[in-house]
Amino acid sequence: MALETVQVTKEETLTLEQMEQKLQNYIGFAELMARRTGYDLGRRETSKKMNTASKNEREAANAIRLVIKKGIPNWIADTNVKEYQKQTKALADASAEVSKKTKPFRTKIAPLNKAVKYIDTIAVPASLKLLGVPVQPRFSLSKFMKDELEKQKNKNKNN
Numbered sequence: 001m002a003l004e005t006v007q008v009t010k011e012e013t014l015t016l017e018q019m020e021q022k023l024q025n026y027i028g029f030a031e032l033m034a035r036r037t038g039y040d041l042g043r044r045e046t047s048k049k050m051n052t053a054s055k056n057e058r059e060a061a062n063a064i065r066l067v068i069k070k071g072i073p074n075w076i077a078d079t080n081v082k083e084y085q086k087q088t089k090a091l092a093d094a095s096a097e098v099s100k101k102t103k104p105f106r107t108k109i110a111p112l113n114k115a116v117k118y119i120d121t122i123a124v125p126a127s128l129k130l131l132g133v134p135v136q137p138r139f140s141l142s143k144f145m146k147d148e149l150e151k152q153k154n155k156n157k158n159n
Contacts, residue, residue: 022131029127036119043112050105057101061094 014022051058068087075084128135141149 025127025131029131032119032123032127036116036124039112039115039119043109043116046105046108046112050102050109053105054098054101057094057098061091061098064091064094 064087068084068091071083071087075081125135
């Protein structure tokens, strides 16, 4: 004897076809979330590589920024505009080097960022609507989320 309907809740009874469709929607949602997570992990990994590859250039630019920050009061007092201009030119050059070094990585990261944003803002809400899960703004955390964030915080403190 084959089942023709399945009782999901007290109020809802679904046919096998409807149940199959619902299951396919859940599987599709899981695949969507797996893809989003993959994009995010790819972005993070590429960012780490970019930071490693451009470390020297970023440190040089930061050193110049520090010289400018510390030197401005003295340059103003001495009316030494030429030193300020020299340092800002050096900073512009150093920033251009950082940009040049990171461009190949940023080229890879940009589409991943766009994909994650699309999934977060369009695909996930549409999928949840299709699944019959209402999405509404939330202004406070659930107890579960608070507990999980507290666990994460404590874990990070211990490491």
